Amino acid sequence: MPKAAPVSKGSSKAPAKASAKGAAKGASKAPVKGASKAGAKGGVSKKRVSSFAKHRALRSKYNALYVARPRSFLLGQNLPPKRDLTRFVRWPKYVRLQRQKVIMMKRLKVPPTLNQFNQTLDKPTATTLFKLLNKYRPEDKAAKSARLTKIAEAKAKGEKVAKAAKGAARYATKFGINNVATLVEAKRAKLVVIAHDVDPIEVVVWLPALCRKMEVPYVIVKGKSRLGHIVGLKTATALALVDIKPEHKKELEQLSAAAMSAFNDNAEGRKQWGGSRLGPKSQAQVNKRKRILAKEGAITKAPRV
Secondary structure, three states, X not given: OOOOOOOOOOOOHXXXXXXXXXXXXXXXXXXXXXXXXXXXXXXXXXXXXXXXXXXXXXXXXXXXXXXXXXXXXXXXXXXXXXXXXXXXXOOOHHHHHHHHHHXXXXXXXXXXXXXXXXXXXXXXXXXXXXXXXXXXXXXXXHHHHHHHHHHHHHHHHOXXXXXXXXXXXXXXOEEOHHHHHHHHHOOOOOEEEEEOOOOOHHHOOOHHHHHHHOOOOEEEEOOHHHHHHHHOOOOOOXXXXXXOOHHHHHHHXXXXXXXXXXXXXXXXXXXXXXXXXXXXXHHHHHHHHHHHHHHHHHHHHOOOO
């Protein structure tokens, strides 16, 4: 009998292992009916596989709307979102001075002479007053030159000049602090209107006392710019009505009576001090102290058992 070829030690096991590996690979590659990748790996049920598939299909369908796009706000990259930086603005010096002055006038004690400019005419009366002042706005340069030209032409022809043409400038509001003061001293002013926010206040601080001495009715109204609008300027410190047309005399009498009662004859209003208003933090401390004292008083007054 022919002898079999000698086999080295361990050679019989090697082909068996190789055949086992090949069978395993073939089994993994062979398609199994009704099985998915997830089922092959972990043995997941068909229902769960179908839910995963639906979820993935939905994600692929709507994913474009919810893609994460992180932004970086470093130098040279994305712009930061807009913020309200009002509190961090370095305001111009004149704005800061205005605001500081308002706060200072609230905190410090303001003497009655200056505090009278905070007591202005009420709104309904002020509306009536400005309606009347608008009817007596001074003529501008073009109207004045046209009026004087007509008068000169009439004189050249030897015609009589109508009084209405000569006295057109008479029925106009007078402005300028020196002009108003002269009219008050001469007792020609029928009504004086003073602005409450003149700066420096020394320009008009003496005018109410002069009006009271000369018995000329005066009022203090809000806004030097409103007075300036009447006479065609940016601002005006004081105005005066001198001559009034007959149809407006009744309105002027009513305004004069209101001015006399509210300002000229109001002695108590001229004695009131202003300011001395605490800030929010100081007011909160005072209120807290009051609550503590009230609590202590209630405890001491409570009857002993």
